[in-house]
Amino acid sequence: MKSQNLLSLVSRLENELGGFSFEELTAEEASNLKSAFTSFKESLERKVNRQAVSTLSLGNEEQINEGSFPTKKKQLKNRSNSKEGALIATVSHELRTPLNGILGFSGLLKESNLNTEQLEYVDAIQSASRNLLDIINELMEFSKLSLGMEKFEQVDFNVRGIIKDVLYLCNTLILNKKVSIRVNLDAKIPDVLIGDPSKLSQILLNLIGNSIKFVETGEIVLSVKLIRKSNGIWLEFIVTDTGIGIAEENLKHIFESFRQAEPNTHLKYGGSGLGLSIVKQLIEKLEGDITVSSKVGVGTSFKFILPYKVGNALNLQRGTNNNKYEYTDKELVKNLRVLVFEDNLLNQRLIEQRLKSWGCVRHITDNPLYGLTILDNHQIDIILMDLRMPGMSGYEVTQRIRNSKSDHIKQIPIIALTADFTVQDKEQGDLIGINDYILKPYTPDELLSKLVKNKRGEQITFNGSSKVQNSSITSNSQNGIVNMKAILAECMGEIGLLEELVQLFKQNAYEFIGKTKIHLKDNDFNGIEFAAHKIKSGIAMIQAHTLHSIMVQIHKCARDERDITKLKSLYADFILEYPKVENAILAEVEKLKNESNGA
Amino acid sequence: MKVTEHRRRILFAEDDDLLASLLNFRMERSGYNVIHAKNGKIVKEYLSKSMPDVIVSDIMMPYFSGIELIDYVRNVLKSSIPIIMISSAGNEENVLNAFKLGANDFISKPVSPSELLVRIGKALNN
Numbered sequence: 001m002k003s004q005n006l007l008s009l010v011s012r013l014e015n016e017l018g019g020f021s022f023e024e025l026t027a028e029e030a031s032n033l034k035s036a037f038t039s040f041k042e043s044l045e046r047k048v049n050r051q052a053v054s055t056l057s058l059g060n061e062e063q064i065n066e067g068s069f070p071t072k073k074k075q076l077k078n079r080s081n082s083k084e085g086a087l088i089a090t091v092s093h094e095l096r097t098p099l100n101g102i103l104g105f106s107g108l109l110k111e112s113n114l115n116t117e118q119l120e121y122v123d124a125i126q127s128a129s130r131n132l133l134d135i136i137n138e139l140m141e142f143s144k145l146s147l148g149m150e151k152f153e154q155v156d157f158n159v160r161g162i163i164k165d166v167l168y169l170c171n172t173l174i175l176n177k178k179v180s181i182r183v184n185l186d187a188k189i190p191d192v193l194i195g196d197p198s199k200l201s202q203i204l205l206n207l208i209g210n211s212i213k214f215v216e217t218g219e220i221v222l223s224v225k226l227i228r229k230s231n232g233i234w235l236e237f238i239v240t241d242t243g244i245g246i247a248e249e250n251l252k253h254i255f256e257s258f259r260q261a262e263p264n265t266h267l268k269y270g271g272s273g274l275g276l277s278i279v280k281q282l283i284e285k286l287e288g289d290i291t292v293s294s295k296v297g298v299g300t301s302f303k304f305i306l307p308y309k310v311g312n313a314l315n316l317q318r319g320t321n322n323n324k325y326e327y328t329d330k331e332l333v334k335n336l337r338v339l340v341f342e343d344n345l346l347n348q349r350l351i352e353q354r355l356k357s358w359g360c361v362r363h364i365t366d367n368p369l370y371g372l373t374i375l376d377n378h379q380i381d382i383i384l385m386d387l388r389m390p391g392m393s394g395y396e397v398t399q400r401i402r403n404s405k406s407d408h409i410k411q412i413p414i415i416a417l418t419a420d421f422t423v424q425d426k427e428q429g430d431l432i433g434i435n436d437y438i439l440k441p442y443t444p445d446e447l448l449s450k451l452v453k454n455k456r457g458e459q460i461t462f463n464g465s466s467k468v469q470n471s472s473i474t475s476n477s478q479n480g481i482v483n484m485k486a487i488l489a490e491c492m493g494e495i496g497l498l499e500e501l502v503q504l505f506k507q508n509a510y511e512f513i514g515k516t517k518i519h520l521k522d523n524d525f526n527g528i529e530f531a532a533h534k535i536k537s538g539i540a541m542i543q544a545h546t547l548h549s550i551m552v553q554i555h556k557c558a559r560d561e562r563d564i565t566k567l568k569s570l571y572a573d574f575i576l577e578y579p580k581v582e583n584a585i586l587a588e589v590e591k592l593k594n595e596s597n598g599a
Numbered sequence: 600m601k602v603t604e605h606r607r608r609i610l611f612a613e614d615d616d617l618l619a620s621l622l623n624f625r626m627e628r629s630g631y632n633v634i635h636a637k638n639g640k641i642v643k644e645y646l647s648k649s650m651p652d653v654i655v656s657d658i659m660m661p662y663f664s665g666i667e668l669i670d671y672v673r674n675v676l677k678s679s680i681p682i683i684m685i686s687s688a689g690n691e692e693n694v695l696n697a698f699k700l701g702a703n704d705f706i707s708k709p710v711s712p713s714e715l716l717v718r719i720g721k722a723l724n725n
Binding site for chain 1: 614615616617618620621624625628640659662663687708709710711712713
């Protein structure tokens with residue numbers, strides 16, 4: 001039975017832990033760790049015993065049912081399958097709680113003063129526990145599937161985007177290996193399809209991830225082909241690797257649950273043996289089909305087909321309205337009367353300079369009260385408001401303006417200028433009537449497009465999602481995504497060093513993407529906070545403002561709110577934005593390189 | 600050329616490799632001998648054998664935090680070597696702690712390399 005399998009997994013873990021004594025680690029956490037593990041093991045044993053009992057009682061029920069309704073054998077089998085699924089779902093869920101204790105306490109232990117040997121032991125505990133957590137997560141997934149609890153979507157999605165995301169994630173897995181991943185994408189595949197994007201990425205991640213596990217050196221190739229059939233369009237995906245291969249007699253069992261190609265596979269490669277079974281179930285529920293062929297020592301090839309409909313780019317949920325409202329026409333702000341609340345002299349001069357060059361009428365003040373009197377005595381079209389001013393904050397000033405007796409003043413659009421702000425800031429701002437936000441430091445283009453966008457009569461309201469980043473994404477012009485010139489100056493013009501830094505940046509980003517995916521799965525907020533902290537300064541260095549604001553939010557959310565749903569959505573935003581940033585970096589470095597060669 | 604002239608040594612503890620590469624380069628360019636440590640363990644190991652002319656350390660470090668480092672240098676090694684801390688935003692409490700324990704100066708992220716060099720120069724001349 002499957003629960004027996006779990007028990008044997010636990011004893012495997014225990015064996016691994018048993019290699020050393022906890023008493024060696026004198027820290028208090030060691031005993032906590034040990035008790036967490038014991039409680040985990042006991043909880044599992046209890047569950048397994050209870051299962052024996054509940055199977056018995058459920059068995060009786062079934063007989064009663066059988067008496068009253070004529071049931072077919074097949075239905076019976078399905079029923080017992082789903083009971084098993086329900087049991088696994090509960091067991092898995094309860095296993096996770098003490099396991100989180102193990103992971104948490106061993107994490108604390110790691111932060112205390114340990115010597116190198118002790119550190120190694122703690123790392124071993126952590127990696128074994130993580131393996132176990134992965135297995136449990138897969139179990140839950142599997143049971144959800146067999147219970148029919150999994151939900152399938154039919155939405156418009158960008159299939160190339162999904163494949164690109166999957167590759168980014170997979171690239172994080174091969175950093176330490178001599179493995180490359182190649183993609184052959186049929187040009188005839190439409191950009192937008194209707195289907196379930198998250199299931200597709202799950203299937204691809206599972207299959208490519210599986211290949212990565214079994215390939216030491218060599219290549220993994222993903223080919224995607226469009227097939228037109230009388231009943232619509234299908235995509236054929238083939239994942240081929242140059243891995244260890246699977247013997248023919250084992251090939252037919254490959255999709256069975258709790259089965260790995262060879263009985264000792266898990267010893268070397270780990271895993272629950274559920275991954276491929278999940279893949280097969282997913283594909284079948286999506287009305288597709290999967291086959292496998294393999295040769296020992298040569299490699300393995302998985303081929304699956306899935307049905308899709310052609311979608312419409314207008315229905316895409318994300319990233320569709322990004323470039324709609326980009327204005328660069330200075331004529332549109334000529335003679336615009338702008339009042340600026342800004343206390344920093346340097347920023348004052350910068351804004352003054354820019355507004356002047358566009359022909360705006362400018363009133364700039366560092367004194368909130370004086371600024372309010374300007375409003376009473378001059379015609380103002382738009383207000384730029386620094387949120388952090390000494391004396392009276394931008395929020396307070398905004399509130400006063402919105403409470404003004406004059407209907408005209410009340411409605412003047414206000415754009416907040418801020419160096420760092422959170423979703424709470426945004427909520428508070430929305431509440432008191434701030435119309436838009438500009439994140440400092442900003443480019444002249446950004447400022448210009450915000451002015452145009454918010455000037456009276458041309459206000460654009462975003463329907464649906466009111467995410468903070470929307471505003472900044474819209475305003476990023478193609479070449480304003482990053483600023484590599486500033487960092488090249490810091491490198492004293494050494495292009496070689498700049499390229500080295502870019503390489504490091506990419507590596508860090510991949511690491512962040514990979515680690516955070518795992519942390520999200522584990523609800524590991526500390527892990528996310530640390531990962532975000534690590535990459536934040538690099539992103540600030542290249543001045544990727546949009547990506548930076550996403551990262552600041554991820555960091556804050558992981559540290560303070562600890563809202564996993566929100567983090568997942570921010571992570572999705574990161575995945576969406578990152579490729580743009582990487583492309584912009586590479587393009588700009590290439591440009592700078594040519595310039596320096598030419599000079 | 601005074602090739603043999605003693606180059607001042609900076610023990611530089613920073614786990615962010617991107618920032619570290621840039622700062623390393625700039626410090627070496629300015630004529631310092633940089634010993635880069637990726638974590639607190641390496642810092643401790645180095646300090647047990649040798650004493651640099653100045654320590655530049657991130658406050659948030661794996662295994663052995665910047666705060667522990669100051670405590671170790673001042674109270675265990677009893678050294679008055681200049682220590683400059685690098686802090687990230689939202690770490691004000693740590694900065695106060697660092698000063699209390701005997702840090703000489705601090706610079707906050709994002710670090711401007713030129714500013715750091717000025718601060719290093721100042722610390723060495725005092």
